[in-house]
Amino acid sequence: xxxxxxxxxxxxxxxxxxxxxxxxxxxxxxxxxxxxxxxxxxxxxxxxxxxxxxxxxxxxxxxxxxxxxxxxxxxxxxxxxxxxxxxxxxxxxxxxxxxxxxxxxxxxxxxxxxxxxxxxxxxxxxxxxxxxxxxxxxxxxxxxxxxxxxxxxxxxxxxxxxxxxxxxxxxxxxxxxxxxxxxxxxxxxxxxxxxxxxxxxxxxxxxxxxxxxxxxxxxxxxxxxxxxxxxxxxxxxxxxxxxxxxxxxxxxxxxxxxxxxxxxxxxxxxxxxxxxxxxxxxxxxxxxxx
Numbered sequence: 001x002x003x004x005x006x007x008x009x010x011x012x013x014x015x016x017x018x019x020x021x022x023x024x025x026x027x028x029x030x031x032x033x034x035x036x037x038x039x040x041x042x043x044x045x046x047x048x049x050x051x052x053x054x055x056x057x058x059x060x061x062x063x064x065x066x067x068x069x070x071x072x073x074x075x076x077x078x079x080x081x082x083x084x085x086x087x088x089x090x091x092x093x094x095x096x097x098x099x100x101x102x103x104x105x106x107x108x109x110x111x112x113x114x115x116x117x118x119x120x121x122x123x124x125x126x127x128x129x130x131x132x133x134x135x136x137x138x139x140x141x142x143x144x145x146x147x148x149x150x151x152x153x154x155x156x157x158x159x160x161x162x163x164x165x166x167x168x169x170x171x172x173x174x175x176x177x178x179x180x181x182x183x184x185x186x187x188x189x190x191x192x193x194x195x196x197x198x199x200x201x202x203x204x205x206x207x208x209x210x211x212x213x214x215x216x217x218x219x220x221x222x223x224x225x226x227x228x229x230x231x232x233x234x235x236x237x238x239x240x241x242x243x244x245x246x247x248x249x250x251x252x253x254x255x256x257x258x259x260x261x262x263x264x265x266x267x268x269x270x271x272x273x274x275x276x277x278x279x280x281x282x283x284x285x286x287x288x289x290x
Contacts, residue, residue, distance in 0.1 A: 020239045021190070021232060030117075033058075033164075034110040035156045038141055041104055043068065043097040054090040058115075059108035061085045062138065064131050066101035070094070072123060079104070082131045084167060086115055086122045105138045109160060118168040130166050137163050181206040182220050193232055196256050199225060234270050237263065241279040248275050 036057060041047070043066075061070070063079045070077050071094045072087065078098070079085050087093065112122060120126075128134070141159045144152040185202050202225060203213055214224060221228050233255045240251045252263035267275045 020243070021193070021235045022239065029113075031111065031113040032157065033112070033114050033160060035141075035160045036108045036110065038138060038145070039106040040138070040142065041102070041106065043102040043104075045097055045100045047102065048096040049094065051093040051095075054092055055087055055108065057089050057108050057110060058112045059087050059106055061087070061095075062105040062107075062131065062134055063102065064105070064135055065103035067098040068102035068104065069096060069098055077123070077125050079125060082129070083125050083127050084134070085125050086112070086120060088112065088122060105135070107138070107141075107160065107163075114161065114164055118164055120164065120167055120171070126167070126171055128167060128170060130170050133166055134163055137166070181208070182216060185217070186221075189229060189232065193236055194254055194256075197229060230266065231270075233257070234267060237267060237275065238271070238278070241275055242282050251275070 061068075061079055062084050063081055065081050067081065068079045070079060070085065070087070072091050077085065079095075079102075115122065137159045141156050144155050144159075149155075185205055188202070188205060189197060199210075203210060206213055208216070217223075217225050217228070223231065236255060237251055240246055240254070246254070247260075248264060249260040252258075252260040255263070257263035257266070264275055267273075267278070271278060273281070
């Protein structure tokens, strides 16, 4: 309560209002793989491994030199330099060195949920320009497993996830279909929410036609630019109602609503409560919305 009072006083005395929006993870299952082991292998033609019952858990081959092959369910894949290859568990497998030189890391882990969620292909040889970075992550993982400093178990899992994200940023279907201009536009909108934002301003930022801009924006966010902006303004208004003593008129002006009545109408439509009632219930600790 003491902090809340100070915030209100500063806002009144200096007429400074920060437009705050909570940035939260979506409430969905984010199951993470648990790291099991890592192998660093320098193989020649004598190297041939049979897994008649398949791998005990999923894994990934990272070939950084030479060439090998893996046969899964009667289909053979050639694993060349600077490629990665995810394998599932419980599928009969055989892998071996080709041309008397195959250098690779093999990491296994608990499940493929994160891999699939990141749209990383499974049982498909993928070329990467990030092998040097992936090797550094592998070596850091190995060093930690040897020295076992405090927290190395957590570090091993974090490094595994960093590797998945490294490949995702380079190869995922989401990244391939995403336009970097939209990143700039979204950041611009969030950073300038207290200013009057016009569609024409956003078009100038991206340089696209109006139709292209609207189609790509909706494909990414699921909303039109106007609806997306309104959603952000209403989220900021909720925070202002909770954390400041600004009047409805002041909040409406700060967020560039037409007037306080227009703001109240849109707020009630979105949250099934008037702004005044929302603030009252929040102060009483009986709010409907978190």
